[in-house]
Amino acid sequence: MAEARPGSLDPSPGDPFGPHAAYSSGLRLDTGVEPDRIVDTHCCFCGQQCGIRLKVKDEQVIGFEPRYDFPFNRGMLCPKGIKRYLQGSHPDRLLHAYERDAGSNGGFRAVGYEQAIERAAGEIKRIQATHGRDAMAVLSGASLTTEKAYLVGKFAHMALATSNIDYNGRLCMVSAGAGNNKAFGVDRAANPWSDILGAEVIWISGANVAECAPITTDYVWQARERGAKVIVVDPRLTPIARTCDLFLPIKPGRDVALFNGILHLMIEHGWIDREFVARSTVGFDELAQSVEEWTPDRTARVTGIAESAIRQAAEWWGSAKTSFLMHARGIEHSSHGVQNVLGAINIVLASGRIGREFCGYATITGQGNGQGGREHGQKCDQLPGARKLADPAARAYIAGVWGMPVEEMPQPGVDAYEIFRRIERGEIKGLLSLCFNPVVSLPDSDYVRRMLGKLDFFVAIDFFLSETARHADLVLPGSLHEEDEGTVTTSEGRLIKINKAIACPGEAREDWRIVQDLARALGRERGFTFSGPRAIFDELRVASKGGVADYSGISWEKIERQQGVFWPCTSEEHIGTPRLFEPGSWNVVAQGNGPFYFPDGKARLNVAAYAPPAEDVDEEFPVILTTGRVISQFLSGTQTRRIGPLLDMDPQPFIELHPRLAAQLAITDGMWATAETRRGRLTLKARVVATIRPDTIFVPYHWPGKRSVNRLTIAAQDPISKIPEYKACAARLRAATEDEVREARA
């Protein structure tokens, strides 16, 4: 079907919705302005959730002060946090509801908020009455506070009673989550970051720590000052890899092969904690058998890493007394992302170094609330407390908390990408989205755009008109991070409190109000009359009680008093659980049988099967395309591409390639080059650097339209986690034609 809506690849320069780049001016530039108040809160971007103090003058955030008292970052911030205040009072800020109107500048005209709510409710009712409840889908996000994420999940499952809700953590945390659940029975960083500091060996796989989790750099360096050896596995020599002790330049998509090869050597050399394995795990013999074939020679050939380096890594890892293994999207964004994660966990469990001080394992969460946002019911198969939507006991308990008949609670739905395939098949006709910009962030994104065009009705809640919201029929003006309060669970599993600095401007509303207003207009307001985030949190405490992610003992006051609370926290007296899996520890699943979250208290060693990327290179497309982030930008760039000083750091994406590949293709640094895959083509300037594998090219993904690398990436997904394979697909590269250069420059 042809695209039914406007929403071109790139907005025109005069578009009122931007993106415009904001710079400091007025009060924000005046020296000697005394702020009216300073609000202690946290950064709005990544999963580290650094403490920050926002300066407010005349109901405008005018700047920041370092927050030295917050223990995680002690004042440290990356440039995104420093400049985040420029997203407020922004010329692109949506101050009204808008509806599609081809005749208006930018394609939308302002409408009254109440009128917009009534129209949205009317369309939702019509779609559900005509096509059934599941014809309405919800896409949500993990940058929302946990209160909002909980409410959106409840809204979908109770008010809309649709199966079709999923969230953008599908692009982010699900491989780690599935792997952790399979191995540990729980999905949370096993250790607080303070356990990095005393580790003898730090293993970092597929994590561009310096650019994506910058504050973690100081933890790694500090451990190194105390003698730690740092092993970095990455196709690119990232800033954290530059001064590591051992760099393993892996071919994208081959991580499980490396982990299996390391385990092979650990077994061969007796670097296995046999006592721990026998006492606290199951599955070792089968696993050991499965890695027999992963000889150093085969591992080297598959991974593209020198055999000597693999042996060195195995020796350091195998013989360490303490260690910390971290990974991120580099191993998780794969069609076998869960296998990669299981491979990583296997070498941790085989070493026995977990559940103790300085013996740790963690995935580095991407989004601000990547942890809390994946625990309380906006995932397609989940209910609050990290409960399973398919579990009858969980359904009964939550239905009781919500006061709804359990038989009306929908069954598990499908992942975010599958929602678009259901749109294609005509099964989904309506969409509500917030905090998700799939037009930029999903792979093969031209397909995603076409599917948005097929919808009967699409309503988006947004604070800027994101590239996705441009395809909506109706846009409701939501809230920025600093305009609301609530809790977030950080990378460490620590709940922290976001404090409100200013009120929503114009007709914009806190997102939870908008969701409740929709419920009211639908005539389904029972259960959606919360007075605010605190009341939502109080219900969430009850809803999570007895679940794996148990927040029942956590209050906002306790969070403030303790500078955060690690879940599970099951009673008022309980301080929380900074470190999981300590010997002798109790958890709700094992009930004292052991430290892991299975009835027998033992962790699972899982055979981690190797497969190459879904689309491997061939003669036609001989280069591996991999994607990732740059320090100045965050995710789909909805916020950071609107902040001038950040945009100036990286005004455009680029194609990074090795001088050897560049020489073969007669491409020089700064020249326009065109990358092509089976899905699309992209012309950007080449950055020729020796810090990337010669068989791999890299493009950062934060940009939309003709600069969007996700028009090239493949929609292959992990069969378990459904995460897309952003980190490897087959591409070819050449110097751009004159026409392509002209088009790219325009």
Add this chain to the structure above:
Amino acid sequence: MPVPSDLSFYIDPARCIGCNACVQACTECDTHKGVSMIQLDFIDRSRSTQTVPVICMHCDQPTCAEVCPADAIKRSEDGIVQTARKARCIACNNCVLACPFGVPKMNDAASLMMKCDMCYDRTSLGGKPMCASVCPSQALFYGSREELELLRPNSRAIDSFRFGAQVVSTRVKMLVPKGFAENLLAVTAPLERQAASAAVADPLLANMYEENPA
């Protein structure tokens, strides 16, 4: 109040991740909002991700002040070389050209040389400079000698630098590996060596990406 004499500013380029937090935070300082006094450069991006932040080193005998014909640059008793006094600066650029570290910058719009004063508004009240507060890798570190010894046991601070025939000593210190034998960093030495023109072998990059390494 003077900046406490027991607190020092240390730079460890080995830790720098090129994130620009220092550059961006500097533009948020109350005394010079919107203008950064810090520069961050890649050494050679084609070969490495190594970056170096350049802040004022606060020389004991500041070249910038010595070459200033208008006596606009003062070094206070606590060793901080202050930014040019607006009433005196004639925007002649002498300091910009003469500083061996390349720190002072001419603000053409204001006809005024501006440079890092180590956040005098903060440090003279006992606080930390903005850049060292935010630096995510703590490549920029501000603290006492005791804190430094505790946190950086493998490093040693150097505060003497040679540029050609000129030797300068500074209040800001550069961290080098503990085993480094010299007490003076000969900054321009590589330029003076004959071999400098030949390509330097790079042990990290050599054969790093060989498919089937021998």
